Amino acid sequence: MISKSQSLTFYIIVSLIFLLLMMFGALNIGVFDFGSSSSYQVFAKLLSGDPSLSTSERYIIWEIRTSRIVMAVLVGSMLAVSGTTLQGMFKNPLATGEAIGLTSGATLLAAIAIVLGHTFESYLPEIVRNSLVGISAFIGALLAMITVYRISTSAGKTNVVMMLLSGVAITSIGFSVTGFLIYISKDEQLRDLTFWNLGSLAGATWTKNIILSIVLLLSYIVILPKGKALNAMMLGEKDAEHLGINVEKLKKQIVIITALMVGTCVAFSGTIGFVGLIVPYILRFLFRSDYHFILPLSAIFGSILLLAADTISRTVVAPSELPIGILTSLIGGPIFIAILIKFKNTLR
Amino acid sequence: MIRGQYISYKHQETDILKDIDVNVGTGQFLAIVGPNGAGKSSLLNILANEIKTENKEKIFFKNRSLSDWNIGELSQHKAKFSQHNAQDIPLLVKDVVMMGRYPYFESQPKPDDHIASEKAMTGTDVLNLQKREYNSLSGGEKQRVHLARVFSQLDNKSENTLIFLDEPLNNLDIKHQHKTLELIRSFTKNNNTAIVVLHDLNLAAQFADQVLLMEKGTVLSYGPPEKVFTAETISKAYGFPCTICKHPVNNNTMILFG
Numbered sequence: 001m002i003s004k005s006q007s008l009t010f011y012i013i014v015s016l017i018f019l020l021l022m023m024f025g026a027l028n029i030g031v032f033d034f035g036s037s038s039s040y041q042v043f044a045k046l047l048s049g050d051p052s053l054s055t056s057e058r059y060i061i062w063e064i065r066t067s068r069i070v071m072a073v074l075v076g077s078m079l080a081v082s083g084t085t086l087q088g089m090f091k092n093p094l095a096t097g098e099a100i101g102l103t104s105g106a107t108l109l110a111a112i113a114i115v116l117g118h119t120f121e122s123y124l125p126e127i128v129r130n131s132l133v134g135i136s137a138f139i140g141a142l143l144a145m146i147t148v149y150r151i152s153t154s155a156g157k158t159n160v161v162m163m164l165l166s167g168v169a170i171t172s173i174g175f176s177v178t179g180f181l182i183y184i185s186k187d188e189q190l191r192d193l194t195f196w197n198l199g200s201l202a203g204a205t206w207t208k209n210i211i212l213s214i215v216l217l218l219s220y221i222v223i224l225p226k227g228k229a230l231n232a233m234m235l236g237e238k239d240a241e242h243l244g245i246n247v248e249k250l251k252k253q254i255v256i257i258t259a260l261m262v263g264t265c266v267a268f269s270g271t272i273g274f275v276g277l278i279v280p281y282i283l284r285f286l287f288r289s290d291y292h293f294i295l296p297l298s299a300i301f302g303s304i305l306l307l308a309a310d311t312i313s314r315t316v317v318a319p320s321e322l323p324i325g326i327l328t329s330l331i332g333g334p335i336f337i338a339i340l341i342k343f344k345n346t347l348r
Numbered sequence: 349m350i351r352g353q354y355i356s357y358k359h360q361e362t363d364i365l366k367d368i369d370v371n372v373g374t375g376q377f378l379a380i381v382g383p384n385g386a387g388k389s390s391l392l393n394i395l396a397n398e399i400k401t402e403n404k405e406k407i408f409f410k411n412r413s414l415s416d417w418n419i420g421e422l423s424q425h426k427a428k429f430s431q432h433n434a435q436d437i438p439l440l441v442k443d444v445v446m447m448g449r450y451p452y453f454e455s456q457p458k459p460d461d462h463i464a465s466e467k468a469m470t471g472t473d474v475l476n477l478q479k480r481e482y483n484s485l486s487g488g489e490k491q492r493v494h495l496a497r498v499f500s501q502l503d504n505k506s507e508n509t510l511i512f513l514d515e516p517l518n519n520l521d522i523k524h525q526h527k528t529l530e531l532i533r534s535f536t537k538n539n540n541t542a543i544v545v546l547h548d549l550n551l552a553a554q555f556a557d558q559v560l561l562m563e564k565g566t567v568l569s570y571g572p573p574e575k576v577f578t579a580e581t582i583s584k585a586y587g588f589p590c591t592i593c594k595h596p597v598n599n600n601t602m603i604l605f606g
Contacts (some may be wrong), residue, residue, distance in 0.1 A: 048504070227455070232450055235447065238398050238430065239428070239430055239433075241419060242501075244419055244420040244424070245419070246419050246420075259479070289439060296507070
């Protein structure tokens, strides 16, 4: 019999190999035609530092394609893990960044930073100025998170209806303010704002990837070993505490880290919805709600999903491209309804 | 083992507990009984470190104030079975029981943990359910799964441990009520302590070493069952007439109501 630890390692290795193959495949897909040589030959030339590589080829393969693939992997992974963690904390599979207004909160403050940032920028220190949009998105996500948690949870029990409705409220506030900002914004800002609302990985750069990697690493060191604790939360917060889990500390960590992950993703790629809903939903079919499995695996499956969606979004209407948020929402919406139907009886 | 003095607790201006003293020794089986709303569960929760009150400093567990223990350490010395267990846990029964071993391993259960959880499942008669979905079980079966979880949590080398059980017999059939009480008694025979909220006075009389009878947040009577269970005290506490007699077969104290 395969023990549980071995089977987790097995699933992780298999899905990692699958992800690497996908990244490899995605490298060859794109609008630019390298002429006689394939993308892999160009990539090999790049790695070996071949001087015959033209600047434009180099730019396409490294700065555009590779960096975009890496960004899809990083953003997808973090969005999925934040969704899984939130569901563990709220003890409900409907809790995701979009449903509870986290994404709206992040988008709202990011939009404010884009449109109004220039008015107070000069008062801020250099380092804050450069990452103003990112920091605002994080603060927006954090505020939304705290608001929803305060409204929906009392004495350790989450009221699902309250959780979703406070998400609706935050989303509608975000929608109206973002709408107003679009109304008053200049042309250039308008383009940026539309980009937030639809979500896209087209803005990928290696600088962004480095920042995303740092955030991912810091968050995963804290969050990924929490599978056991999230399982215990299913017993109820008090019983989890009897099992030696510091629930208050755990919740604070989750609130800050998910806000950090969602905020950073929104800052760099806009609103890519429902990744945090779709991935755990699929994993729950295979592993029930065992967070010991679905937490680490959602980190890999999130990458797989977003990379697949991004590759489709940039090929399906080539040479143009579809905003990726449209695709993920298209899959996410029906899944949200499916979970709702399953929960119809308990929600009453 | 555990003692507390002048334990008081208020909830929204209502006195739930007033100046309660308890002192439970090693190897004792203490039954807390009393009418609805007497404060039984509140007392249990406070002793089990569940409610944040200033009482913590007044409660000494193994001669150390509760506020000096950290949560992780405490979880290897005491466990609690709650009255309202989660009904929706989308996991297998054995995974739920294994949660009782969480204080002992980091990410993967060790052989010891498998042995302990199987032993506990055998004890509460759920071993044959271990591969079932927890959510598909009946109320009584779920109850026994959690009992197994709580008992597996205290299966360790520590000299004496303490278990809190809040109405563990709810939903259980007669056979499992007795089996559970026997399990608790054999647990206390090994120098461990059990504090149990019970509703059935006859079972309390039969199994407990000490009985604490509560009424309106105060202790009405505290001592061995034969001392606490007199017709006068019980009628006073419950406001309902009763007669005390001897069980015709095993000679235990028996309480007949009405």
